[in-house]
Every structure is written in C-alpha cells, then in structure tokens.
Amino acid sequence: MKISFNNIPLKITAARLFTSPLLVLLFWMSLKGSGYGSTPEELVRDLKPGLMLAAFILLLLQQVSDMVDGYIARKHKVVTNLGKLADPLADTIANFGAYLCLMWVGLIPFWLLFVMYVRESSVSTLRILAAHEGVVVAARLSGKLKSLSLAIGADILFIVLFAAHYYPGVPVEMVANVISWLIGIIMVVSLFDYYFAITRIRAKSRQE
Numbered sequence: 521m522k523i524s525f526n527n528i529p530l531k532i533t534a535a536r537l538f539t540s541p542l543l544v545l546l547f548w549m550s551l552k553g554s555g556y557g558s559t560p561e562e563l564v565r566d567l568k569p570g571l572m573l574a575a576f577i578l579l580l581l582q583q584v585s586d587m588v589d590g591y592i593a594r595k596h597k598v599v600t601n602l603g604k605l606a607d608p609l610a611d612t613i614a615n616f617g618a619y620l621c622l623m624w625v626g627l628i629p630f631w632l633l634f635v636m637y638v639r640e641s642s643v644s645t646l647r648i649l650a651a652h653e654g655v656v657v658a659a660r661l662s663g664k665l666k667s668l669s670l671a672i673g674a675d676i677l678f679i680v681l682f683a684a685h686y687y688p689g690v691p692v693e694m695v696a697n698v699i700s701w702l703i704g705i706i707m708v709v710s711l712f713d714y715y716f717a718i719t720r721i722r723a724k725s726r727q728e
Contacts, residue, residue: 530589532585533589533606536585536586537606539582539614540613543575543579543621546572546574546575547624550569550570551568551624564684567685580675586607586610586611586614586667589607590607608643608644608659620633622677622678627681627692632700635704635707636670636707638711639666639707642715646715650718650721650722657714663713669702673699673703677699680692
C-alpha cells in the first residue's frame with residue numbers, strides 16, 4: 521500500500537504543538553512537592569527524577585520530530601506555505617515552554633525569556649505581514665542557528681539540572697549564565713537578520 525506523505529509533516533508539527541503543554545505539566549509535577557516558596561537549590565535538590573526524566577525525553581522527542589517533519593517534507597516535495605509558517609510556530613512554543621520551566625528553577629534569567637518573546641513575536645509579525653502581501657518567508661540560516669542553539673542549550677541545562685540534583689557541587693549558575701548570554705546574542709542577531717531580509721523582500725515584491 522502506497523503511503524501518502526502530503527499531511528504527515530503537518531501532523532508531526534501539530535503533535536509538537538500539542539505536546540508542549542505536557543512537557544510543562546511534567547516539569548511542574550516533578551517540582552510540585554518542593555513548594556512555591558522554595559529556593560532554586562531546594563527545588564533542584566527535591567525534584568522527582570522520574571518525572572523530570574519524562575519531561576526531558578519529551579523535549580528530545582520534540583526536537584527529533586522537528587528534524588523528521590522537515591526531512592519528510594523536503595524528500596517527498598510536500599513543502600507547503602502552511603508548513604513554513606506552522607513549523608517555526610511549533611518550535612517557538614516548544615522552546616518557550618522548556619525555557620519557562622528552566623527559569624522556574626532559577627537556571628534561566630527572566631531577560632532571556634523577554635528577548636525570546638520579543639524576537640519570536642517580532643519575526644512572526646513580520647512574516648505574517650509578508651504573507652498577507654503574498655510573500656512567504658522561509659526559515660533563514662540565522663533562524664535555524666537560533667533554533668539549534670535553543671535546542672542544545674535546553675538539553676545541556678536539563679542534563680545540568682539532573683547532575684545538580686545528585687551532585688550539588690556542579691557549577692549550575694556558571695553554565696546557565698554562559699548559555700543564556702550565547703543564546704541571547706544569537707536571538708538578537710537573528711531578529712535583525714529577519715527584519716532587514718523581510719523588509720527587502722517586501723519592498724522588492726511591491727516593485728514587481
């Protein structure tokens with residue numbers, strides 16, 4: 521029986537959207553017993569490793585699915601305009617959920633989530649405006665680098681979180697600070713890259 525790949529990439533993207541709240545829920549459940557007034561050190565010390573591991577596995581599955589849906593779409597030539605817009609949205613929601621969890625335990629500063637929010641909302645708005653004019657802007661290299669840095673950063677911080685639970689001497693704060701600044705710089709560069717690129721594309725489209 522011949523398998524149709526027309527909707528598989530979009531279904532994988534949709535699954536990534538719907539599993540993001542589950543990741544946050546698993547993370548919250550892993551910390552629930554610590555109490556809301558706990559310090560970051562107490563939260564890390566008292567977390568439930570099993571639930572935290574489940575959240576981490578779900579995060580890895582989301583990251584793998586991001587590569588799989590893009591591979592299927594390109595290989596079987598079923599890249600769609602909807603997919604070009606939905607895929608970055610799914611990545612944004614997944615990353616925001618993961619980093620919101622990491623901020624909860626004090627690994628990520630608030631300013632990084634603010635920069636992430638500004639970058640994603642600005643780029644999404646620019647892409648929607650361009651799409652309204654009939655111009656679909658696919659992911660750029662800076663956007664792919666941003667997504668890769670967010671994925672690797674989240675993985676490292678989840679691993680550091682596990683390590684800190686069992687070995688209190690792990691330099692959690694130093695690792696988190698380095699990752700936060702690197703990701704922050706990449707997101708700002710990506711924002712300006714998309715802004716100037718989309719501005720040029722829209723101007724060219726109006727002249728044609």
